[in-house]
Amino acid sequence: MTPPGGDTQHGIRRRNLARVLRTVAAQGPVSRPAVAARIGLTRAGVAPLVDELLRAGLLVETGRAATGGRGRPGSELAVSDRGPAGIGAEIGVDHLAVCAVDLRGRVRARVAADAANRHRAPGPVLRQLSGLLAEVTAEIAAEGLRPAGLTVAVPGLVARDATTVVHAPNLGWRAADLAPGLAGVTAPEGGSSAVPLTVENEANLGALAELRLGGGAGRPAAPPDFVHVSAEAGIGAAVVVDGQLLRGARGFAGELGHVPVYPDGPPCDCGGRGCLEQYAGEPAVLRAGGLTPEQAAAHPGPGARIALLAHRAADGDAAVVRALHEAGTALGIALAGAVNLLDPQAVVLGGALAGLAPWVLPSLERELTLRTAVTAESGRTGGPAVTVSRLGADGPLLGAAHAALQGVLDDPLRCCAPAHFPRNWAR
Secondary structure, three states, X not given: OOOOOOOOHHHHHHHHHHHHHHHHHHHOOEOHHHHHHHHOOOHHHHHHHHHHHHHOOOEEEEEEEOXXXXXOOEEEEEEOOOEEEEEEEEEOOOEEEEEEEEOOOOEEEEEEEEOOXXXXXXXXXXXXXXXXXXXXXXXXXXXXXXXXXXXXXXXXXXOOOOOEEEXXXXXXXXXXXXXXXXXXXXXXXXXXXXXXXXXXXXXXXXXXXXXXXXXXXXXXXXXXXXXXXXXXXXXXXXXXXXXXXXXXXXXXXXXXXXXXXXXXXXXXXXXXXXXXXXXXXXXXXHHHOOOOHHHXXXXXXXXXXXXXXXXXXXXXXXXXXXXXXXXXXXXXXXXXXXXXXXXXXXXXXXXXXXXXXXXXXXXXXXXXXXXOOOEOOOOOEOOOEEEEXXXXXXXXXXXXXXXXOHHHHHOHHHHOOHHHOOOOOOO
C-alpha cells in the first residue's frame, strides 16, 4: 500500500518514513548510515525522517554503533517495543483465539478458548470473542502498547474490502457482517477514533504469515510464488504471486476445498459433489479412519482431533494411515490443477495439515508428480517442491496480528497520531 499524498512533497515524505520504518523493522538494530544505504537516500535525507519516527515513539536508539570509519560513532536504531500493536483474532469451528504483536514481531499477549462455533449464530460468537479481545488489550496496555488495528481470520469467503463473511459453510454463516458485533471493540465508548477492522479468509492470512515469518531457524524464506494449503474442519488455500496474494475479482480465490476431485462423489455443504473436503477435510478423515463421532467429540479444542489422528497414525493404526493416504491422494489431485495453471515455485502445507504431513505427503507428492506437466529447474518432470510450514496451526492467527500492523508500516504519520488510539479500548 502506498501512503496517501501522491507525488506531493508531503506524500513523498510519508513514503520515505514508511521505507525507513520498514527497513528498521526488518533488519534492526541498524545504524543510520546503513538505513540510508539500504533505501537509497543520503544520510542527511534520512536524519530528519529518523528523528520524526523517534519523536513518534516508533523507533528507539539502542546504543552506540561502530561506523567503520572516521567521525563520531552513531546509535543503532530499532523499532520500539511500546506504542502500536497489531491485534489478530481467529474464529475457528471449535475455538476462538486472540493475540497481539508489537512492531518487533514479538507476541506480547495471547488467549484462546474452546468454542463449539459450528452453526452457532454470529452474535454469541462475537460477544465471546470481544471478551477475549478485552483480555488481550488490557494485558498489552499494562506494557505500554496500544491497538493499531484488528484483523479477524475466518474459515470462509469474505467480501473484498469489506467486513462481511459471504459464506462460511463449516460455521453455517451466510452474509454475516462482523463489524456491528465488534463495534464496541473497534470504537469503544469514550474512544477518540475507531480501530481499523479487517476481516480476512484464514488461508490468506496463513499464507501472509508464511511469507513474512516462515523463514528462520535455518529455513529459507518462502519464495515469492507459492500455493499455501491449510486445514481445520475444511480446507482452504491461498495463492501468492510475486509476493502478493492473488485475490480474484470478488476476493474469493483459493477455495481449494471445493474443487471437485471425484465429480460423482458425495454431496458437499457448498452445493457441489465430490469436493476435496469430502475426502481430505477433518470430518471425512475421521470417518474414514474409523473414529466415531463420540470419539471425536471427546477431543475438543483447536488441533485436538488432528493430534489424535497423528497419534494413531504414529502407532500404526491401519485405518487411520489408509485414511491419511487417501486424503493425500485427493489433495494431490486437486493441487495438480492449480500447479498446472499457476506454475508456483512451491506448495506449502500449513494449518492442521502440517501435523499430518508424514502420512499425507507421500501420496500427495506422487499425484503431483504423475499429474503435473511443468518441468522443474532441475530438469525433471513433476510438481514443485512441497514443504511443511513451521508455523503450523498458528499461521492464520499470527498472520492476522501482523496484518493489523500494516497500517503503521504503510503510513507511520497517520498511524502514530495520538488521536488514532482510543485510550480505553480495553476496559
